[in-house]
Amino acid sequence: MNRPSNFIEKIIEEDLRTGRYKKVHTRFPPEPNGYLHIGHAKAIVLNFTIAEKYGGLCNLRMDDTNPLKEEARYVEAAVEDVRWLGFDWGDRLYFASDYFDQLYQYAVELIKKGKAYVDDLSPEEIRRYRGTLTEPGIESPYRNRSVEENLELFERMRRGEFNEGEKVLRAKIDMASGNLNMRDPVIYRIIKASHHRTGDKWCIYPTYDFAHPLSDSIEGITHSLCTLEFEDHRPLYDWFIEQLGIHHPRQIEFARLNLSYTVLSKRKLSRLVEEGYVSGWDDPRMPTIAGLRRRGYTPEAIRDFCEKIGISKANSVVDIQLLEHCLREDLNKRAPRVMAVLRPVKVIIENYPENYTEELDAENNPEDPSMGTRKLPFTRELYIEEDDFMEEPPPKYYRLAPGREVRLKHAYIIRCEKVIKDTETGKIKEIYCRYDPDSRSGSTQQRKVKATLHWVSAKHALDAEVRLYDRLFLKPNPEECEDFIECINPDSLKILKQCKVEESLANAKEGERYQFLRVGYFCVDPDSKNGHLVFNRTVTLKDTWAKIQKKLMK
């Protein structure tokens, strides 16, 4: 077995060695109140890969203890996302709500042991009685009710005899504890709402703090991996487990993921969706798994990223460029190359015969010859990219310009003879060139030119819509703005409708990913229909000219 790759694996190996646990059983426990995002992916990858590495299992469990916030559509989305990432939980898709009967019994047991009581204090009173960070709390006047009375009251709570907020069940621990979580936390509350799974069976629901550790125990989880903010809930979880004398998982906390130029809190992501700043949870600018998928990310790239960032207890912000690096690295190996011209300008090859089409061979992926080749039609009239021509080229600009020669990818070397401009706007309308018939790609002649351009045959090219996505936020830390909404990048989406793509893309299917030569990686959006191609820009290629330009600007 490989060496432990982080502190959690070290602990697990120690536990296995000392016999504290005989096997490893983890779980990924999302609350179905929103879509899963890249931060969840970190936890998913961690839990599933650890289970696999140590020959154990990982459950998928919905922590659905609050019917006010949870919805079935979110569980469906979560299931789809985890599966898409490539993980398998067998038949172990569980729900905390499956344990409501058991949890109720555990609560009754605590009452019988004198370790829980029904409190009549209002929410405001409970808050006031809790004390502050520096002062101890005050015990509720209802704290010392008899076991019988508590049992009866709790049963009546269950039967719906009280209103929401009228009564709660609290653990009886220590109102003077320095750890606020131990100051008699609420473990059951009255919520008269129907639950997405249990319907109207219950009107009292366990709190997360009660349900979570006990659900882990019920499932026989050995290592409960969670984020740092639950570190000081651990004594409470241990307390429940010990009072009840049941299986004791070991909780280990790690730092949650933060990513530069993005927000990863469900509250903020919901706001982006609800207030319409994005088109939905799966908008390609969203850091949700669904958004990344629609953007064209591969599960492999996301998993690789999750492994590269490591696991520790230090709060950190990972540079989004690392995610993009993992993406490019994966796509470079697998994406077929095609030619697409985003901002077309016409090129006419004066010395090329009219009404003549030549079929040129083009490799589908220079990184992987097994992906084969395809035929590309070459004709007298082509489109090239607007930025690939400059009438007055600055230094270090190697592309087409009057009198300059460039190669057309997979085709010939052309020389620019003259340009026709729109007399009114001054915009370049047509570029007239001559080609060198002896310079065809693959021919023995090896003339060198400084640049190679991508192109499409005007007659054959297909029209396409291309959506250029950029980062959603302008600042590395969107929290810097008073309201993170003000940090939104107004140019995070640019739609280009006049793009020209090579005809081989005619049957491109939803979700397929391509490299548009020299431009970037793109994938077919679900909005794409027969006769109306829509591509999303997944990520650009590294553009060294852009870098040179940036430097010259300074």
Place this chain on the structure above:
RNA sequence: UGGGGCGUAGCCAAACGGUAAGGCAGGAGACUUUGGAUCUCCCAUUUGGUGGUUCGAGUCCACCCGCCCCAGCCA
């Protein structure tokens, strides 16, 4: 000022008490029929600080400094 954590490069992150891995970003160059990819080289005399223990300290001890989390009947 109570409790719980965390400080190793611009960003992540390794390092039985034995002389600071790796990745990203950045820089320089080679190569190139994608200015892509690839390749080569550079990028911490020092681990928040100060003392101490030790032949030897990022690792052990003491004190100090800084940052994060907790006062939901959210998770």
